[in-house]
Amino acid sequence: MVETKAAWKRIVARALAAHAAGKGMAEAGSGSLPGPDGVVLERPPKSELGDLGFPMFPYAKIMRAAPAQLASALAALIKGDPEAEGLGTASAEGPYLNVRLSRASLTATTLAAAASPSWGSVSGLAGKKVMVEFSSPNTNKPLHLGHLRNNVLGESLSRILSKAGAEVRKINHINDRGVHICKSMLAYQAYGEGRSPADEGLKGDHFVGKYYVLFNKLKEEDPSAEEKAQGMLLKWEQGDPEVRELWQKMKGWVLEGIKVTYARTGIAFDLYDFESDTYELGADAVREGLVKGVFYKEEDGSVWGNFEDIGLDRKVFLRKDGTSLYITQDIGTAIERHKAWPYDRLIYVVGNEQQYHFKVLFETLKRLGYDWAKDLHHLAYGMVNLPSGRMKTREGTVVDADDLVDEVAALAAKEIEDKGREDAVGDSGAVSERIALGALHYYLLQTSPIKDMLYDTAQSLSFTGDTGPYIQYMGARASSILRKHAAGEGNAVKGKASPDLLASDADWSVLKRVAELPEAVQAAADSMEPSVLAAYLHDLAADFSSWYRDNPVLNNPDPDLAASRLELVRAVKRSFEVASALVCVPFLETM
RNA sequence: GCGUUCGUAGCUCAGCUGGAUAGAGCGACGGACUUCGAAUCCGUAGGUCGCAGGUUCGACUCCUGUCGGACGCACCA
Structure with a gap:
């Protein structure tokens, strides 16, 4: 096409x-x-x-x-x-x-292309190295709905870019240090009594998260709790063995738990960066910049950058004691990463509340003379709000990622039961789980990233209409037709396929949709918007759905037409498989 | 105050680098299962694209202003 x-x-x-x-x-x-x-x-x-x-x-x-x-x-x-x-x-x-x-020629080439293993691949980013940083959780609590949006955005985008020919490296930058980490540690010391996640029958991340919440209780009982947290951070920085040991242990628990969630939702990384290893990076680069006049020193010794000329503010890069800040660290990691793996693009999948931060970061790297600063990109995504408003830890309105997947999977299982399809689907539990992921991921990717989105429970739990399960259902229906044919049913076995026979307007519109897949992949890669592919899937599903209803395939009296349409079904199924994978919606043969 | 961003049907969202009567889903109403699985399909109702200017042969799309919402402007991350 x-x-x-x-x-x-x-x-x-x-x-x-x-x-x-x-x-x-x-x-x-x-x-x-x-x-x-x-x-x-x-x-x-x-x-x-x-x-x-x-x-x-x-x-x-x-x-x-x-x-x-x-x-x-x-x-x-x-x-x-x-x-x-x-x-x-x-x-x-x-x-x-x-x-x-002319329909016959495009039909022939499209059907042939769709049959190839590389169907949907494009070459727009061939030879490019792209690094994608996403997820980046804190090691003091489990993942929530907001992370789910981040994860699926990063994972889907990575898959799309790689489908567009890029060599992609996915990085998870773990925030494993800071006062907030110390808070969960303090609370654990106060209430944990040496228990482990196994003792309480909890996933490691949920276990530690519980103590992070308990810090609020500790604060009420001990007014100096905040100070103690600061004190603990200092000890951590000084390498206090006892603090470090507890820190390692609790961080291990959280990571173990979070990795279970990643595995469950099909998210994976090529590399884990730990802030505890990188937080001091960047100071040298800033000191060099100071010499070059990119920064200036205040009387107290702190180092600043001035961005008022581009409509931004002033910003501290080194404290008066010479220690690094968040932005200093990001300067350092960007430089290190480029040294280790000279990327053509580095994409940060981070919430839009940090837009200002990245503006300053990119400008700073430019001023420091790194010409690759132009290749940095902040993929800002909006917050996930609840109908009741913003998710708040303190108010307990945070939607936990594991709980959410459980909830949707349970609903899918009930749906299978209601339809009496347990026997047909085989492993009902596994299928429910995949339906749940399809529902959630599709829901989260439908909206373009920049916009805040409303998490409407009822709507996201719905399996009808423009949803992941609708896409999966159409894929399953296409599979079902092919399965029946493989079992010897229908007229296609007696016929001979020919592209010329797929000349009706109905056949043609489905074929054109199939043929559009590579363009959709390219557009999604160019705009860095997985929602383009979500929309493509919906169109494909809707076209296919009305088409197969009115155009018999296996039941067609003409064996040659049956065989020809079967090839179209095959191409549709392949397109579902390819596009679904790119938006992290599991493909199902039956559901 | 300054900056960024969003504002499309009752609700949740699409609308490609400006182009032919603005599209889906949910909800509402009405139809279709002795025929490849009805998690489906078909039809009806519903929009001065926040508002006002401007650029253009042509603007939901670009520019300016304005109103409304969100976020940001820490020696936190």
Whole structure:
């Protein structure tokens, strides 16, 4: 499809040039005539109007002709173009030049492409190294709904970029130090009595999270708790063995628990960075920058950067005692990462409340003279709010990730039971789990990342309509048809497939949708928006759904048509598999 | 106060680099299961695209202003 579109842009550009020459304005107008890349191509609103549409408005002024006249003139010229031969026919529809593609050839190439193992792969990012940092949890509590959005965004984006040809490296930057970590440790010392997660039958992350919450209780009982937390942080920094040991132990518990959640939801990383290893990085770079005049020193010895010239504020980079801050560390890690693996792009999947931080960070690296600073990108995503408002730890309104998956999976299991499909699906528990992930991931990726989103329980738990399970269901229906055929049912076994037979409007619209997959992948990669693929899946599912209802495949009386449509079903299924994987929606043969 | 960002149907969201009557899902109403699984399909109702200007042959899309919401502007991360 991509090639076809490119070909038609060439044809139209050529026709425009020929028309201009014919009017004797080769010299006068040639400068303003568009090349193939400059030709505007769109999709007609109704399929009856054609497969491709070229609006003629932009050329009307240059050519000194009405758009409608141009369209007719070009349509006539294209009739004689050898390249257009066999590709399709052009006709004028008012001010638009529309093209009807020759169905058989595109059908043949699309079905063949969809059968290949690399279906959906594109080469837009071939040879590029892209690093994606995401998730980055704290080691004092379990993951919540907000992390789920971050995780699926990062994972999906990574899969998409790699499908677009990039070499992707996924990094998890673990926040394992700081006062907040010490708080859970203090509370554990006060109330833990040496127990382990196993003793309480809890996942490690939930276990530690419990003590983090208990710190509030400790504060009430001991007014100096906050100070003690600060004191503990100091001890940690000094390498106090007792503090370090407890820290290691509790951090281990949390990571163990969080990794279970990652495994369960299909999230994986190539590399774990620990803030405890990196928090002192960057100080040298700042000191060098101070010499170069990028920063300045206050009288108290603290080091600052001034960004007022670009509409930002001033910012501290080194405390008066010379120690690093969050931003200093990020400078250091970006430099280290680039040294270790010279990336063409580094994407930070981090909440939009840190937009300011990243602006300053990127500007600082630029001022420090790193030309790759332009390759840094903050993929800011909005908060997940509840109908009742923002999630708040203190008010206990945080939606726990594990609990949520459990809840949705239980609902899916009930759905399977209600429909009496336990026998058909086999392992009902495993299927429920995959349906739950499909529902949650699709729900979280549907909305474009930048926007805050509302987590509506009822809506996200719904399996009907524009949902993950709807996508999975259509994939399962396609699988079901193929399965029956493989078992010898239906007329397709007696027939011979031929692309020419898939010429009806109904077949054609499904085929076109299938053919669009590579473009959707490329668009998603370019815009860094998995939601593009979520939308593609929905369109594919909706097209397929109405198509198979009215167009019998196996039951078709004509064996050749049955066999041909079966090939279309195969291509649809492949597209479901490929696109679903890219948005972390598990594909199901049956559900 | 300054900065960033969002504002599309009752609700939740799409709308590609500006282009042909603004699209889905939920909810409402009405239809379709002796036919490849009804977690489905078909139809009806519902929008001055926050508001006001501007650029353009053409603006939901770009620019300015304005109103409303969110977030940020720590020697926290």
